Amino acid sequence: MKLKQLMNDFLRDYLKENDIKFEDWSINVSNQDSFGDYSSNIALKLTKQLEESPIKIANSIANHKNNSSKIFTISASKPGFINFHISNDYYLKALDQILKEGENFGRKKELNKSANVEFVSCNPTGPLTVGHGRQAILGDMVSNILTWNGYNVTREYYYNDAGKQMRVLAESCYAKYAQQIGKEIDMPEDGYIGTYLDEIALKIVERHGKNLKSNDPIFRDFTEKEIFSDIKNTLESIGIKFDVFSKEGTFYKNGAINDILKKFQEKGLSYKKDGAVWFKTSGLGKKEDKVLVKSSGEPTYRLPDIAYHADKIDRGFDLIVDIFGADHIDTYPDVLLGLKSLDKKTSHIKVVIHQFVTIKKGGEIVKMSTRKANFITLNELKSQLSSDIIRYFFIMRGANSHLDFDLDLAKDESEKNPVYYLQYANARISNLLIRYDKEISDERKIDLSLLKENDEIALAKLLSEFPNKMEEVLKSLEPRKIATYLEEVAAAYHKFYGNHKIINLQNLALSASRKKLCEATKIILKNGLSILGISAPERM
RNA sequence: GCCCCGGUAGCUCAGCUGGAUAGAGCAACGGAUUUCUAAUCCGUAGGUCACAGGUUCAAAUCCUGUCCGGGGUACCA
Numbered sequence: 001m002k003l004k005q006l007m008n009d010f011l012r013d014y015l016k017e018n019d020i021k022f023e024d025w026s027i028n029v030s031n032q033d034s035f036g037d038y039s040s041n042i043a044l045k046l047t048k049q050l051e052e053s054p055i056k057i058a059n060s061i062a063n064h065k066n067n068s069s070k071i072f073t074i075s076a077s078k079p080g081f082i083n084f085h086i087s088n089d090y091y092l093k094a095l096d097q098i099l100k101e102g103e104n105f106g107r108k109k110e111l112n113k114s115a116n117v118e119f120v121s122c123n124p125t126g127p128l129t130v131g132h133g134r135q136a137i138l139g140d141m142v143s144n145i146l147t148w149n150g151y152n153v154t155r156e157y158y159y160n161d162a163g164k165q166m167r168v169l170a171e172s173c174y175a176k177y178a179q180q181i182g183k184e185i186d187m188p189e190d191g192y193i194g195t196y197l198d199e200i201a202l203k204i205v206e207r208h209g210k211n212l213k214s215n216d217p218i219f220r221d222f223t224e225k226e227i228f229s230d231i232k233n234t235l236e237s238i239g240i241k242f243d244v245f246s247k248e249g250t251f252y253k254n255g256a257i258n259d260i261l262k263k264f265q266e267k268g269l270s271y272k273k274d275g276a277v278w279f280k281t282s283g284l285g286k287k288e289d290k291v292l293v294k295s296s297g298e299p300t301y302r303l304p305d306i307a308y309h310a311d312k313i314d315r316g317f318d319l320i321v322d323i324f325g326a327d328h329i330d331t332y333p334d335v336l337l338g339l340k341s342l343d344k345k346t347s348h349i350k351v352v353i354h355q356f357v358t359i360k361k362g363g364e365i366v367k368m369s370t371r372k373a374n375f376i377t378l379n380e381l382k383s384q385l386s387s388d389i390i391r392y393f394f395i396m397r398g399a400n401s402h403l404d405f406d407l408d409l410a411k412d413e414s415e416k417n418p419v420y421y422l423q424y425a426n427a428r429i430s431n432l433l434i435r436y437d438k439e440i441s442d443e444r445k446i447d448l449s450l451l452k453e454n455d456e457i458a459l460a461k462l463l464s465e466f467p468n469k470m471e472e473v474l475k476s477l478e479p480r481k482i483a484t485y486l487e488e489v490a491a492a493y494h495k496f497y498g499n500h501k502i503i504n505l506q507n508l509a510l511s512a513s514r515k516k517l518c519e520a521t522k523i524i525l526k527n528g529l530s531i532l533g534i535s536a537p538e539r540m
Numbered sequence: 541g542c543c544c545c546g547g548u549a550g551c552u553c554a555g556c557u558g559g560a561u562a563g564a565g566c567a568a569c570g571g572a573u574u575u576c577u578a579a580u581c582c583g584u585a586g587g588u589c590a591c592a593g594g595u596u597c598a599a600a601u602c603c604u605g606u607c608c609g610g611g612g613u614a615c616c617a
Binding site: 026028030031032035039041044047048054077078079080081122123160163164165190274275276277278287290291292293294295296298300301305326327328329330331353355356358360396397398400401402404406409416417418420421423424425427428431432435436439480484487488491494495497498499501502503504539540 | 542543544545546552553554557558559560561562563564565566567572575576577578579580581582597598609610611612613614615616617
């Protein structure tokens with residue numbers, strides 16, 4: 001960050017000295033060594049305004065007085081780029097800082113800001129599927145990213161304990177119960193037919209006998225409890241814990257839903273038609289109006305969702321993140337509209353939408369349908385794969401892309417599996433450090449300037465970028481970017497390791513410096529992996 | 541019908557706040573000192589960035605349209 005500032009300062013200084021008013025330039029990482037470390041397009045952008053050829057402007061800029069000459073030199077190249085060449089010294093100094101700050105390197109201090117991350121939030125009508133798994137892991141990592149950047153994070157799970165789905169679940173469970181005790185009863189329409197319900201029904205028979213009536217609350221309460229505890233166990237097995245569980249029923253009981261209806265009515269934003277209450281979204285930029293309360297008297301999901309979000313806003317979080325599956329893409333704008341019309345602040349709500357997951361097995365896509373009990377559960381996945389692998393594979397693609405979960409690759413314990421690539425780099429370093437201490441007991445002042453090889457500088461440069469990366473990730477809330485970065489770090493380390501001897505009894509000073517580079521790499525790998533919630537084994 | 545996401549190497553995908561010769565992993569092929577852990581490294585080959593227009597000094601990236609794939613779309617959530 002400091003580095004970019006210095007480069008920008010240099011450009012600003014040039015503009016000021018030449019009395020040019022201009023702001024629209026960028027500085028990017030160069031894509032070729034001969035173009036230095038960073039490049040700016042400022043001269044190209046200035047061509048029109050100055051009515052000069054870009055290369056002329058670039059040369060003029062490159063010759064401008066450089067107050068940061070110890071940190072970088074400047075050159076101009078072909079069409080008109082300004083190239084900044086950063087001194088090795090700058091990157092090596094970053095190593096000192098990494099070693100000094102250790103597990104806090106790149107971490108933001110307490111911001112005194114709070115964030116709420118809502119994710120998973122599925123109703124307890126069945127076991128979690130791999131689709132929920134993606135959301136769970138995405139949400140957990142987003143939470144970690146926020147924590148790392150200084151937020152005080154609340155992980156929240158919201159579910160509907162009162163609606164139609166739970167009623168159907170109870171009816172389905174009764175039907176299964178009836179089957180267990182030898183009665184033939186038809187499954188309710190759109191009922192849940194998964195085998196997990198058979199197990200629950202059997203438990204009910206065992207514990208409560210065979211004489212329960214269909215309307216016994218046990219069929220709802222017991223089932224909810226059973227399924228929920230299964231969900232919690234599943235989540236825990238991949239390292240996820242929630243701080244708060246919110247129930248939809250709360251907002252009926254405390255009157256929030258009626259209040260909102262009343263306010264909409266007062267503001268003229270709702271009306272009655274065909275026995276239902278409609279939300280006049282057409283006046284707010286939408287094409288059609290939406291139903292708030294069905295003619296049956298039951299609210300649609302929108303109303304409680306608005307109430308729930310209003311509640312989150314009122315709890316005073318500085319940032320509210322909603323992680324939703326692609327099925328919400330059309331519906332969350334309604335909720336935001338509702339909140340806005342209630343004069344609630346919504347600018348601090350960030351919605352992360354992720355696409356769905358397909359499982360690839362033996363080169364073929366396994367089609368899934370949740371209702372028809374034709375799905376792969378997260379538990380099944382967990383029984384075959386470690387938490388580390390599951391976590392990594394779910395964020396290997398951007399949230400906005402469909403995810404093909406390649407089961408065969410995930411199970412593969414060879415070098416093909418990218419998770420091991422990262423972990424192996426860490427294990428390699430750990431082993432090396434142990435060996436180093438055995439062979440070299442020499443204590444000396446470290447002279448990092450002995451690190452001059454391209455592989456060494458490239459690695460140091462990459463390590464120094466970690467804090468910037470974390471800031472980027474805070475903006476995009478894309479854990480994948482951390483994974484990509486760590487793969488680069490591991491690759492740079494493996495390359496350095498392959499080309500250069502670290503423990504060299506003939507050159508203890510150089511050995512000591514290289515050891516420091518290894519230690520710094522280990523810190524970065526560990527810090528990055530910890531945000532992803534993936535272990536960094538010392539030995540493999 | 542309408543909405544969202546995607547179309548980049550044989551496969552899976554990066555890159556997309558516009559920038560200099562489009563990258564990685566896997567697969568293919570060829571190599572690496574009796575290893576500081578070879579779960580590694582080096583090299584070769586592989587591309588009309590779906591297509592057509594447009595904006596621009598500059599387009600894989602922005603705009604428009606078309607085609608293909610996936611998903612959503614209700615008084616279900």
